[in-house]
Amino acid sequence: MQSRRFTLVMAAVAFILFSFVSAVALAQEAPKSIKIGASISLTGRFAAGGIDVADGYKLAVKHINDKGGILVKQFNKKIPVELVIYDDESDPSKTVTRLEKLNAEKVVAYLGEFASDMNIAGLGIAEKNKIPWVGVTIAVENVFNQGFKYIFGPNMFSFMEVAAFLDALDKIPENQRPKKIANFELQVDWGKECTKYLHEYAKKKGYTIALERKFAPDTKDFSSMIMAAKSAGCDAVFAVPTPPQSMTLIKQMKELDYAPKATCFVRGPDLSNFWQVMGKDANYIMTSGEWTPDMPYPGNKQLVADYRKQYPNKLMGMPVGNGYSAFQVLADAISRAEKLDRESIRQALTTTSIVTVKGKVTFDKRGVGNVPHALAQWQNGKLVVIVSPDYKTAPVLVATPWSKRK
Amino acid sequence: MEFAQYITYGVINGSLYALVAIGLALIMGIMGIFNIAQGSLAMIAAYGSVLFFQHMKIDPFVSLALTLPGMFLVGVFMYLTMFMSMNKFDPGQKLRNSMLVSFGLVLIMETLATILWTANERTVTTAYSGTVMALGDLRIPYTGIATIILAIVVIFGLHFFLKHTTFGKSIWAVSQDHDCAMLMGINVKRTTLVAFGLGIALSAFAGAVVSLHTVSPAVGIDWTNKALILIVLAGVGSINGILFAGLLLGIVEALGVYLVGVHYTGVVGLLIFIIVLMLRPQGLFVRKAGV
């Protein structure tokens, strides 16, 4: 027992000495690069979004490194960014080991990934390792009510999606405006939160939720929900289905001749290939408008142009813009931190206020991002922003009955 | 009326389940090979349908003319490289090894599909998708009608083929008694090869219908799950039973929505399955005693 304690103490001493020495060494010489790490699903079930996010990061890094990197005051020079991305195969357990590996490689910050299973596993690691973590698609508010200090979500949250949807309804002329909303609740925490806020905001704005039905991520037949909404006379539908579910929902709504004036599926219709696969049946469908290629924010044009040049055959999805924007937030914080240690970067992140390609981003005390809440709608083959707090948008189109569509 | 509408969708879903399961049933019943890659093969076939539609505007039901022989060749390749060598094993070992090998195939096909076509969801939206035949208030989608008809034609057709054609009978004979069939002058090697290819080719039918729903590389295992349920419900070796088992599962799931809500649909179906498994492990549509 004695000797074991002795070993422990010796190990601790050695460690402290080592850290001290390395800290001194670091203080004297500027590192060759700023290491930032991300574990992303490049393969497996969530690869589609993952690859888009990674592309967004890579493009943002390229743009910054083209200008010499990020200015770090401590060394009084620009240092290029080295982005290390590991594939987690859409497996949350792998996310954990990949993030630990990045920790061992001494990254100064983590960037988030696309799918929430991995993000949830990852953010715990960030918090315990005390490494600032900037997410892209972590839309569950509950995550930020745990008192975590290192987690930042510069993206739209459940309550923003709901608010944007109701804003869109508000923009419809009084005589055509839907009144009764059907809420299809996906049985995950995100769906639950949306339901909570939908109730809260709808009450404030004078809409009734005339129907509520739960469904699971593996649900493939929605006919009962659709018929119930139809017979309850609901003229608006809100849901956060998985992408394949949103496709099935639209097909079944057409089959059952249910065409509410407004339909908002937060996930799925935001995919860049949505019109390509759904054709004109996608018309009038509303979805998250967090980022689109047409947004007038600074830098967005260049992002779109460079992406199209680099990947001429790929459709440009929303995760690309979100990834790009997340990196902008992190780079801004690093340059304001003036130092390259994790704690300073975290401090700097809390006071973020930067206009990215998707608009202005700030964080509240919890790390919940405040970003422009925007909603988009498919209008004749184009995803058009219909709600934005920052600029004038296209008008909201009210869906016509299926029989009247060409 | 609403109730009738539920049941209609239940019948449509059940027909699709049966279409996915029929190839698995044929291969398992005839050759004792447990191919859990069947759903993934349907996924590959569905991508075929999607690509033909996207690039050449060929309707999924028309492109069957291309996907069917394509999947047949895939099946022949699979058999020659992997499954033929298992004939030397006893039935239990054959079942186990084929299950494991086909599990490896699931991994390969999923990854391959992601690399080739990305993990983005695809679907085929034809001019007639979403259109329905209205019987009063009851609305029956044409794609659904096509699914039901396809399931009936394929499954009864297969049954007829096995029972009433010379080649079908020889497949049946090989499955009943390998050695005896050989003595009767049947070319066992060729017969099993073609039977296996046929079983895999059947996944093209499922693929055509799946493409009208949604396809992504990961859906294979979901469809396999449904197919496995059907195999047990129907009983190994039952061909016609697959259709009835599919309809049963589809309708039970539709009723489950009534009883416990949409989010427990999957559980209701599986519970029925487990009950049948416990009480009648030989299946509902097989008369002979347990295996």
Place this chain on the structure above:
Amino acid sequence: MVERKKGLVLAAAVIVALALVPFFTVREYVFSILCMLFLYVTLSQSWNILGGYTGQINVGQAAFFGMGALVARLLWVAGVPFYLSILAGGLGSVILAIIIGLPALKLRGHYFAIGTLAVATIAQITVGNILPGISFLPAQQMATYSLIPRYYVFLIIMAAALAVIYFTVNSRVGLGMEATRDDEEAAQMVGVNTFKYKMIAFLISSFFAGLAGGGFAYFNASYYWYLPFTLMWCFEPILIVFIGGVGSFLGPVIGSVCYVLLKELFALTLGEANLLIFGIVFILTILFFPKGVIGLPAKLRQLFYRRGNVVGR
């Protein structure tokens, strides 16, 4: 006998050496990889005693792994000491195994496989519906989180699993299990109550799967409640056992080393194609090396030296 003693001494030495690792490195990456390695050894060894030694192919291991994680996490976060929580998790899995095993172990072959898969699917959907949220560690535990106690928990669970399973399979019980696997009727004919031995194997298997789940619950700072129930946890132990060598004691250990370390290497170097290559390697293993890596030397010897000497059946 002497050889067996030597092996036991060596195994003990390895465990002790692993216990000393934290004194030599502080790199959390090493710990997290080793934790995963220990978890997979435990999980696959727990599968092996039922699937490999007793011949009951359980495709529903996730239900037991998940049950252990669920119970352990719920109790632990509620304030119960961790070692009690994890034991409760193991017991939870055992209870589930009794409920499922009594009817299911009467099924044969693929029916047992499909039935257990169905059970795992039901568990996943149900847990997802009842607990759709995220399980976070309480903030103060998050603040004091350290990998070293996790490392020891996983190490102890693994050592316990290896010890219990080793002594079980080398006892009279083990003989009963292997006989059951090879030929149930013949085993009954020499007095083996095959159902009993299947049940014993199932209970040991589920207990250690549950403990591994408890370790998972202790290890992960945050995850969706349904995560330990996902079907991945059903398939991975099977892959590992068959790569390493089914029905052999060291098989799952070697399989886990291959799976965790080699696959990590594949993933880091081969990128997108790594699962493709892994799948091909797996199929080749099943087709040509049915005894897995552990059977490789014997297989090679058989190929090169004793070709003419093997007596056919």
Place this chain on the structure above:
Amino acid sequence: MDLLKVENLSKSFGALWAVNSVSFSVAEGEIVGLIGPNGSGKSTVFHLITGLLRANKGKISYQGKDITRFKPYQVSRSGIARTFQIVRPFPEMTTLKNVMVGRAFGSSSARSMHDTEDDARRLLDLTGLADKVSATAGHLGLVYRKKLELARALATKPRLLLLDEVMAGLNPTEMMETVEFLKGLRNTGVTMIVVEHVIKALFSMTDRVVVLNAGEKIAEGTPHEISRNEEVIKVYLGDYEHA
């Protein structure tokens, strides 16, 4: 006293009566032969006695105890062992382990694994398998597998042994050895029922013979009586004509 008594035993598969109202008994220390053409129900009788199949009608008593509804492992533990017509050693296990299973379970199990192993080795010596101790059973040749199955059955320490065609496939010398071996076995107090196609070998060691045809008992008596029984001769000749 009868060691085993079978009364009106009947078993049907669908409409076919594989065994129909068969009765016979076996006294302690006897070797009883069970013969009949293919499909006459001999193996089914064995399956019924050992509990692998459940009888539709009839009663099986062993040492005065009703064992009709016993499960196979209970039958084995009460002291009845058998071999299968198509041998079924445990294919993945070594020869030694095969026999150890019998020794560890069966009617009286050895105290420790150590004893179990010693006993098993002794039995392997006795049955001429000493040099195959660590061979995998599934890889053995047929003759060795037959010997192994016998060794495994003996390892359970049976008082009654049911032998299903242990001599099929053996050459005359091996057959002679087996007959001598079984006779020696009887002297150690093991009672036997022997199903055998090789009539000559069978008659040379049995005390009594029971003849089955189409599921029914058609004759019973000493080998000498049976060899003169007209019905038996007719049945056997009929069988040859068929084949």
